[in-house]
Amino acid sequence: MDGQPEIIKTALTYAEQGWVLAQSWLLSPAAWSQFGLLILAYVLAVIVTKRLRPKISQLLTPDSAQQNMLASGRRWLLIFVPLILPLLAYVFTAVGESVVRSLFDSGVVIAFGKRVFLFLAARTFVNEALRDPFLKLLGRYVLIPVMAIYAVGLLDVVSAKLSATVISLGNISFSLMSVVRGLIAGSLLFWFGRWSNDQSNAFIEKQKEMPAATRTLAAKTAELMIFGVAFLLLMNIMGISLTSLAVIGGAIGVGLGFGLQKIASNFISGVILLLEGQATVGDFVELDGGEAGKIVKMTARAAILETFDGRWIVVPNEDFITTRVVNYSDAGSANRYEAPFSVSYDTDINLVPAIVEAAVAKHPKVLALPYPPDCELRGFGDSGVDFAVEFWVNGLDDGENKFTSDVLFLIWNALKDNNITIPYPHRVVELHDKRAS
Incomplete structure (x- = not known):
C-alpha cells in the first residue's frame, strides 16, 4: 500500500474496518438477536400498515365536492400516507433497540437498521409524497444522499471534515x-x-x-x-x-x-407609477414612441404591453415618467369614435342626421352619456356629400370589439331602408377623333 495514492489508502482502510465490523456482527449472538429484531420489527410494521393504511386513507379522503380549508388540509395530509410503513418500522426498531441495549449492552446492528428505515422513509417521502418539481429535485440530490451517509454512520465524519475546511475571501x-x-x-x-x-x-x-x-x-x-x-x-x-x-x-x-443607474431609475419609476396609479394593469396606453397596448403585467423594471395582435412589448418604467403617455382607461372606459360615410347629391341631406342617429343609437354598446350619437356634415366631395357620426362606447374599437364596423352596417341598412343612395366615384371619358378635326 506504500506506493498507492492517498485516496486508495483511505478507501482500503475503511474497507478493512468494515470487514472487521462485519465479522464481529456475524460471530456475535447479540448481533444475530438484533438482526432478528429488525426482521420482526419490519414484519410487524407491514402487518400493522395493511390494517391501518386503508382506515387512515378513508379518514383523510374528503368528498370531491368539498373545497373548504379543512378539506384542503385533509388532502394535504393524504400525501404522507405512504410513509406509514417505514416510520412504523423505525418506531418498532427503536423499541427493540432499548430492549437489546438493556440485555446485551450493545445495539450497533439495530441502530444501523433504524437508520436504514429512516433512509427508506426519506426515499419514500421524496418519491411519493413530494409533488413540487423543485422540492422533488432537491430531495433526490440532497436529502437522499445525506440520509444515505447518515445510514452508514459517516455523517459526523463528513460534517467535521467540511467544517474544518475554511475558505477566506478578503474580510469574509x-x-x-x-x-x-x-x-x-x-x-x-x-x-x-x-x-x-x-x-x-x-x-x-x-x-x-x-x-x-x-x-x-x-x-x-x-x-x-x-x-x-x-x-x-x-x-x-x-x-x-x-x-x-x-x-x-x-x-x-x-x-x-455607474452601470446600474438605468435599472435603479426604472425601479424607482415603477414605484412612482404604482403610488400615483396613473397607469396600472388593465389600462390601454399609447406612448410617444408609438408603443400601444394593454398593460398585462408590471414588474420592478418594466411594464409589459399586449397588443391586439397578440404581441408583447416590454416598456421600461422610466418611459412612463419621462415621455407623454395617452391612457385610454385612466379617466374612465368611455371613448368616442366616428364612422364616416357619404350620400348622393340627390338626397335631401336635412333628413340624414336624424335617420343615422336613430339607427346608431340602437346598438347595445353605444352610450347615451356623456353624449348620444351625433351625425355631422363634413363636406361636399367629388362624388357625394360627406357625413360622419360620432358615438361613445365603453372600451376600445379593436380586439374583441368592432364598434365602427357595427355602426357602418347600421348606417348602410338605415340608408337603404329610406331609399338614400350611397354614391360611388364616376368618371367621364371623352374620345376625340383627330381625323374629324
Whole structure:
C-alpha cells in the first residue's frame, strides 16, 4: 500500500474496518438477536400498515365536492400516507433497540437498521409524497444522499471534515460546511419565498375592493419583504455577519452610480407609477414612441404591453415618467369614435342626421352619456356629400370589439331602408377623333 495514492489508502482502510465490523456482527449472538429484531420489527410494521393504511386513507379522503380549508388540509395530509410503513418500522426498531441495549449492552446492528428505515422513509417521502418539481429535485440530490451517509454512520465524519475546511475571501471567511448549509437553506428559502409570494399575490388579487394600483403596490411590497427576510435568514444560517457585507454594499452603490443607474431609475419609476396609479394593469396606453397596448403585467423594471395582435412589448418604467403617455382607461372606459360615410347629391341631406342617429343609437354598446350619437356634415366631395357620426362606447374599437364596423352596417341598412343612395366615384371619358378635326 506504500506506493498507492492517498485516496486508495483511505478507501482500503475503511474497507478493512468494515470487514472487521462485519465479522464481529456475524460471530456475535447479540448481533444475530438484533438482526432478528429488525426482521420482526419490519414484519410487524407491514402487518400493522395493511390494517391501518386503508382506515387512515378513508379518514383523510374528503368528498370531491368539498373545497373548504379543512378539506384542503385533509388532502394535504393524504400525501404522507405512504410513509406509514417505514416510520412504523423505525418506531418498532427503536423499541427493540432499548430492549437489546438493556440485555446485551450493545445495539450497533439495530441502530444501523433504524437508520436504514429512516433512509427508506426519506426515499419514500421524496418519491411519493413530494409533488413540487423543485422540492422533488432537491430531495433526490440532497436529502437522499445525506440520509444515505447518515445510514452508514459517516455523517459526523463528513460534517467535521467540511467544517474544518475554511475558505477566506478578503474580510469574509467561511467553511465548506457553511457553504453546503447555505446552498441547502438558500434553495429551501427560495422555494418558500416563491410559494409565499404566490400565496400573498393570490390573496391580494382577491381584494377587489382595493384599486388595481394599490393591489399591485401591495404585491410588490410583500415580495420585497419576503425575499428581504429570506436573504437575512440565509446570511444568518451561513454564519456571515452583516457588518462584513459593508464592502460589498459599497461596491453595489458604486455600480448603481455607474452601470446600474438605468435599472435603479426604472425601479424607482415603477414605484412612482404604482403610488400615483396613473397607469396600472388593465389600462390601454399609447406612448410617444408609438408603443400601444394593454398593460398585462408590471414588474420592478418594466411594464409589459399586449397588443391586439397578440404581441408583447416590454416598456421600461422610466418611459412612463419621462415621455407623454395617452391612457385610454385612466379617466374612465368611455371613448368616442366616428364612422364616416357619404350620400348622393340627390338626397335631401336635412333628413340624414336624424335617420343615422336613430339607427346608431340602437346598438347595445353605444352610450347615451356623456353624449348620444351625433351625425355631422363634413363636406361636399367629388362624388357625394360627406357625413360622419360620432358615438361613445365603453372600451376600445379593436380586439374583441368592432364598434365602427357595427355602426357602418347600421348606417348602410338605415340608408337603404329610406331609399338614400350611397354614391360611388364616376368618371367621364371623352374620345376625340383627330381625323374629324
